[in-house]
Amino acid sequence: MSDHDGATGFFIALGKQLKILRERKGLTQKEFGAKVGYGPDAISAMERGVRTPQPDLLDRAEEILDAGGLLREVIPEVREAMSKARTRHPEWYRNYAGLEAEAVELHFYANHAVHGLLQTEDHARAVFTKQRPFLDEDTIERRVADRLSRQQVFERSPAPIVSYVLEEVVLDRPIGGRRVHADQLRRMLHVGQMQNVEIQAMPTEVVEHPSLGSAFNLLTPKGHGQVAYTEAQGHPRLITDPEEVRKIADRYGIMRAMALSPAETRKLIESKLEEL
Numbered sequence: 001m002s003d004h005d006g007a008t009g010f011f012i013a014l015g016k017q018l019k020i021l022r023e024r025k026g027l028t029q030k031e032f033g034a035k036v037g038y039g040p041d042a043i044s045a046m047e048r049g050v051r052t053p054q055p056d057l058l059d060r061a062e063e064i065l066d067a068g069g070l071l072r073e074v075i076p077e078v079r080e081a082m083s084k085a086r087t088r089h090p091e092w093y094r095n096y097a098g099l100e101a102e103a104v105e106l107h108f109y110a111n112h113a114v115h116g117l118l119q120t121e122d123h124a125r126a127v128f129t130k131q132r133p134f135l136d137e138d139t140i141e142r143r144v145a146d147r148l149s150r151q152q153v154f155e156r157s158p159a160p161i162v163s164y165v166l167e168e169v170v171l172d173r174p175i176g177g178r179r180v181h182a183d184q185l186r187r188m189l190h191v192g193q194m195q196n197v198e199i200q201a202m203p204t205e206v207v208e209h210p211s212l213g214s215a216f217n218l219l220t221p222k223g224h225g226q227v228a229y230t231e232a233q234g235h236p237r238l239i240t241d242p243e244e245v246r247k248i249a250d251r252y253g254i255m256r257a258m259a260l261s262p263a264e265t266r267k268l269i270e271s272k273l274e275e276l
Contacts, residue, residue: 010081012049014074019047021065036060038155039190045121051148054155055079096229096238101153105161105220107252109211110170114184116147117154118164118191123184124148126176159196165255166265168204171272178276185273192266200259201268210258211251218249 022032022043029040029047036057038046045051053061055075062071100106108115114123124147128140135143153160171188174181192199202209217229228239228248239245260268 010077011052014053014078015047015049017070018053018061018065021061021067021070022047025065027065032061032064035064041120042155045148051145052081052152053078054152096236097150099219099221099227099229099238100150100217102222103153103160103219104222105218105226106153107163107218107249109165109216109252109255111167111215112169113173113215114170114175114188115164115166115215117151117162118184118188119147120180120183120187121148122180123176123187126180154191154194154197159194162194162197163256164197164199165202165252165259166199167202168268171201171269182273182276185269185276189266189269189273192262192269198262199265200256200262201265202255202259206258208258210254216248216252218245218252 022029025032027035029043033040033043036043037060038057042051046053046057055078058071058075058078061067062069065071106117108117113127116124119127121144124144125140128135128143154162171185175184188199191197214230214232218226219229220226225242226245226249228245230237230239239248259265
C-alpha cells in the first residue's frame with residue numbers, strides 16, 4: 001500500500017467517525033458546519049474522506065460533539081498525513097502548490113475553464129474523466145481529492161486576498177451536464193460572497209482585449225515578491241523574474257478595469273443560472 005493509499009484510508013475512516021459523532025449529537029451538516037466555521041458542502045466532503053479536516057476544526061469539534069478525546073487524539077496523525085500529502089503533486093507542481101497554499105494574495109485569469117479552486121467535486125471529476133489520454137479511476141479520484149484539498153486556502157486565517165477575472169465563456173460551458181453546471185454556478189456565487197474574494201466576468205462582446213494568451217495565476221507568497229504561473233498543453237512555468245511578472249500583473253489590472261464589477265458579475269451568473 002502506498003503512502004497516498006494509507007492517507008486516503010485514514011481520512012475516509014476519520015470522516016466516518018466525524019459523521020457518526022455529528023449524527024449522535026442530532027446535528028445536520030449545515031448546523032455542525034455553522035458551529036465550526038465551514039459550509040455544509042465542506043462538511044460533507046470531510047465526512048466522505050475527500051477533504052482533509054483541519055486540526056483546528058477537529059479541536060473545535062472535540063468539544064461540540066463530546067468526542068471523549070477521539071478527535072483530539074488523532075490531530076498529530078492528521079498533521080503527519082497532511083505533510084505527506086504535500087508530496088502527492090507531480091515534481092513540477094510542488095513549488096507552485098506550496099506557494100498557493102501560503103500566499104497572502106492570489107489573482108487568477110481563466111480564459112476557457114473554471115479555475116481549480118472554484119470547481120465543485122462533480123465538475124472536477126467531469127474534467128478529469130474526459131481528459132485525454134484517459135486516466136484510470138484511481139488517478140481521477142486522487143486528482144479530485146487533491147483539487148478539493150487545495151480549496152481550503154479560502155478558509156485560512158488570516159484569509160488571503162483573492163480575485164478572479166473569468167471569460168464569459170467559462171460561465172457558459174456546461175462541463176458535466178446541466179445539473180453539474182448549475183451547481184458550479186452556485187458555487188461561484190457562494191465563493192463570490194466571501195469578504196476576501198472578488199469574481200469578475202469579462203464579457204465576450206468586448207471588442208478589445210489586453211491578454212489573448214493563456215490563462216495565468218499571480219501569487220504573492222508570505223514574505224516574498226509576486227510570482228506568476230502559467231500552463232499550456234501540460235507544460236507549466238513558474239515565473240519569478242520581476243519584469244516578466246510586472247507585465248503580467250499590468251495586463252491583469254487592465255482586464256479588471258475592463259471586466260464587469262463583482263456585483264454585475266453576480267447578476268450575470270444568476271441570469272445564466274435561471275436560464276438552465
